Amino acid sequence: MSTPLLQVRDLHKFYGDRLGCGDVNFDLYPGEVLGIVGESGSGKSTLLNCLAGHLAPERGQVLFDTRDQGLVDTLTMSEPRRRLLARTDWAFVHQHARDGLRMNVSAGGNVGERLMAVGDRHYGNIRAQAIDWLDRVEITADRVDDRPSAFSGGMQQRLQIARNLVTGPRLVFMDEPTGGLDVSVQARLLDLLRGLVREMGLSAIIVTHDLAVVRLLADRLMVMKSGHVVESGLTDQVLDDPQHAYTQLLVSSVLQV
Numbered sequence: 001m002s003t004p005l006l007q008v009r010d011l012h013k014f015y016g017d018r019l020g021c022g023d024v025n026f027d028l029y030p031g032e033v034l035g036i037v038g039e040s041g042s043g044k045s046t047l048l049n050c051l052a053g054h055l056a057p058e059r060g061q062v063l064f065d066t067r068d069q070g071l072v073d074t075l076t077m078s079e080p081r082r083r084l085l086a087r088t089d090w091a092f093v094h095q096h097a098r099d100g101l102r103m104n105v106s107a108g109g110n111v112g113e114r115l116m117a118v119g120d121r122h123y124g125n126i127r128a129q130a131i132d133w134l135d136r137v138e139i140t141a142d143r144v145d146d147r148p149s150a151f152s153g154g155m156q157q158r159l160q161i162a163r164n165l166v167t168g169p170r171l172v173f174m175d176e177p178t179g180g181l182d183v184s185v186q187a188r189l190l191d192l193l194r195g196l197v198r199e200m201g202l203s204a205i206i207v208t209h210d211l212a213v214v215r216l217l218a219d220r221l222m223v224m225k226s227g228h229v230v231e232s233g234l235t236d237q238v239l240d241d242p243q244h245a246y247t248q249l250l251v252s253s254v255l256q257v
């Protein structure tokens, strides 16, 4: 088996006295999609934000297999180094597209900006790649100069995905990527995401309270409750034969999430 892309050890994050997430341990292998499920307030976003370097946990290690130095703890690395990794190796898809887009910059600019951030300086090349990526997320080239504020929620989310994937990240974090959308729009976005994940062989961590999302996208699942991982395993195994009482409740939709 290959080296894990990410190894998380004994991670704890508190908000004052309140536990955000605790005792989290897992490995993520290249090309693997990990789903994190659990009811609202179970610690999913806290964990994801700790992994992505947006929050500083009190305890633990987040070891990432960097291209140049192998496994490095992203929690203790310098801030400039972490910011560089965030631009080159990681992507973060927010639930609300406005948190992940620049709303006053054109669609093409939103995608092109990420390319410039990793050193691309050739205008024609940037524009061509932007248009290619808009096409891949089913936004036609005639919208390239429109601002995201003129887009529907589903289009904004597809644009956010294009902006994130254009630089070929090695690890994609997603927090409720379909959460704010109408059901019909969700299905189309999920289809698109599934295609891209497979085609690009992406490693991803997807937080959601929606079991249909992980059923479609995730190879493995972690189930969280009150900040702790209560069950983990292959997605189909966990959903078809849940062992923990809480997972059984989740699967039977008894829990209002």
Ligand code: ADP
Pocket (backbone or CB within 6 Å): 015, 018, 019, 020, 021, 038, 039, 040, 041, 042, 043, 044, 045, 046, 047
């Ligand atoms: P989820 O994403 O699963 O809904 P969160 O990670 O947002 O859960 O929250 C986990 C726990 O941490 C909850 O008890 C929540 O109230 C608490 N929490 C989250 N963010 C903050 C914050 N900024 N300040 C204080 N407590 C927080």
Ligand code: MG
Pocket (backbone or CB within 6 Å): 044, 045, 046
């Ligand atoms: Mg959340």
